[in-house]
Amino acid sequence: MVEESYASPSTKETVGKRISANPPRPISDIKMVDDERLETGISEIDRVLGGGVVSGSAVLIAGDPGIGKSTVLLQSMAALAQKGNKILYISGEESAVQTRMRGKRLGTDSNNLLILAETSLEIILDEIEKLKPKTVVVDSVQTIFTEELSSAPGSISQVREVAGRLIHVSKQTGMATFLVGHVTKDGSIAGPRVLEHMVDTVLYFEGDRGHSFRILRAVKNRFGSTNEIGVFEMKESGLEEVTNPSMLFLSERPKDVSGTVVIPSLEGTRPVLLELQALVASCNFGASRRTSMGVDHNRVSLMAAVMEKKVGIKFIDMDIFVNIIGGVKMDEPALDLPLAIALASSLLDRPVPSDMVVFGEAGLAGEVRGISRPELRLKEAKKMGFKRALLPKSNLDVLKNNKMDLIGVSSIREALDVLFK
Numbered sequence: 001m002v003e004e005s006y007a008s009p010s011t012k013e014t015v016g017k018r019i020s021a022n023p024p025r026p027i028s029d030i031k032m033v034d035d036e037r038l039e040t041g042i043s044e045i046d047r048v049l050g051g052g053v054v055s056g057s058a059v060l061i062a063g064d065p066g067i068g069k070s071t072v073l074l075q076s077m078a079a080l081a082q083k084g085n086k087i088l089y090i091s092g093e094e095s096a097v098q099t100r101m102r103g104k105r106l107g108t109d110s111n112n113l114l115i116l117a118e119t120s121l122e123i124i125l126d127e128i129e130k131l132k133p134k135t136v137v138v139d140s141v142q143t144i145f146t147e148e149l150s151s152a153p154g155s156i157s158q159v160r161e162v163a164g165r166l167i168h169v170s171k172q173t174g175m176a177t178f179l180v181g182h183v184t185k186d187g188s189i190a191g192p193r194v195l196e197h198m199v200d201t202v203l204y205f206e207g208d209r210g211h212s213f214r215i216l217r218a219v220k221n222r223f224g225s226t227n228e229i230g231v232f233e234m235k236e237s238g239l240e241e242v243t244n245p246s247m248l249f250l251s252e253r254p255k256d257v258s259g260t261v262v263i264p265s266l267e268g269t270r271p272v273l274l275e276l277q278a279l280v281a282s283c284n285f286g287a288s289r290r291t292s293m294g295v296d297h298n299r300v301s302l303m304a305a306v307m308e309k310k311v312g313i314k315f316i317d318m319d320i321f322v323n324i325i326g327g328v329k330m331d332e333p334a335l336d337l338p339l340a341i342a343l344a345s346s347l348l349d350r351p352v353p354s355d356m357v358v359f360g361e362a363g364l365a366g367e368v369r370g371i372s373r374p375e376l377r378l379k380e381a382k383k384m385g386f387k388r389a390l391l392p393k394s395n396l397d398v399l400k401n402n403k404m405d406l407i408g409v410s411s412i413r414e415a416l417d418v419l420f421k
Helices: 043-049 069-082 096-106 121-131 156-173 245-249 297-311 333-348 374-383 393-398 412-420
Strands: 058-063 087-091 113-116 135-139 176-182 201-206 213-221 229-235 238-241 260-267 270-282 290-293 318-324 356-358 388-392 405-409
Touching: 043 201, 043 213, 043 229, 043 238, 058 069, 058 156, 069 087, 069 096, 069 113, 069 135, 069 176, 069 238, 087 096, 087 121, 096 113, 113 121, 121 156, 135 156, 156 176, 229 245, 229 270, 245 270, 260 333, 260 374, 270 333, 270 374, 290 297, 297 318, 297 333, 297 412, 318 333, 333 356, 333 388, 333 412, 356 374, 374 388, 374 393, 388 393, 388 412, 393 405, 405 412
Parallel strands: 058 176, 058 201, 087 113, 087 135, 135 176, 260 356, 290 318, 356 388, 388 405
Antiparallel strands: 201 213, 213 229, 229 238, 260 270, 270 318
16 A cells, blocks of 8 residues: 555636647647657667657666666766767766766766756756756656655655656656666566656666676667667676677587577567577476576477477476576567477487577467568578578568578478488
8 A cells, every 4th residue: 555645626616727738739730840869879779769869758767776777878878968968967876976986987078967966856857947958867766756745765656756747847848858767576666667658768778697798678669669679798898889799699609519599589670699598408306397598488388388299209307498698588489499499409419500590480289480570580690601591481482582591391390300300
């Protein structure tokens, strides 16, 4: 139960006397406004945002604490400030001196980048009215509070009210607003899940602290493509953009080893080659285990069940371990066929050819279905030196003048016969 304060209800005298400042108009009479965007100069961030920062937009950047949200925002805002834009960076978690220390380490230095260490929403709004910045960053929205509510900072009512008033000012003035939000394991406590419907763009920072790679993923974008990703590498000088993520993820790939498959994944409009590894081992302790990292646990169990029923490969007394190398999470239908191939490869101890990529969706009947944009996936694979591809037979019809050796299959059984017989 969360206590919330509400204004007193309107009296009978005032009901029905309010006049809208924007009366209804025919859609044909509304004038179009050019899509003005501010390019940060960091191509990976501009890609995820759909080409740059849109004036008057509200962007939510969410992720685990310490994943790199503040770092990437400070770097991108410094790049905008270098172009002559006035930026207001509101730090509710660090003092101005601490922010300056982090900025010095990142090499950010500009007179147009203004730092305000404040947690009171009323003071923040006053400063915004005085300075009239082009872009405002609130780091983080859970630390800001309004005096109109008695609840503690970070509560659902405070987060929603603070975000709502900041977004309202952003729409009125044309100022772009970035809100930083921390998430819990389920992402539902007074954080991004409360704000997702209020903002224009939602970006999630993903990554494993054991790896240096970070992925900025757009899950909602009113001004661009969703599921677009930007890839970064965490270094001492901050986050450095990765222009060729396929080369990075495959740089240490073992050759002629069973259980490993290369997948040409499509993240938004960008094809990325990822390495899927599977290990199937005998179970010596009763109930078998299904462990996965970067892949949905239910998908692994589903593909194991399909292969048992439709192909005749038994996993009932086997432990299954699946991993996407680099701490990347993959959730698209093209993963199904590579997952089945990797499981069979590990069980049979038969490697998949090192110059081959695999992609395709698999159904519960063991059939292999076509997937979207196969030409983009194969173009990236060819650029990285791969010569062969195992793919759905239905995708072969749209692939013409392709110089790779393409093998089309219509079922998982047919794919296993091609590779391991």
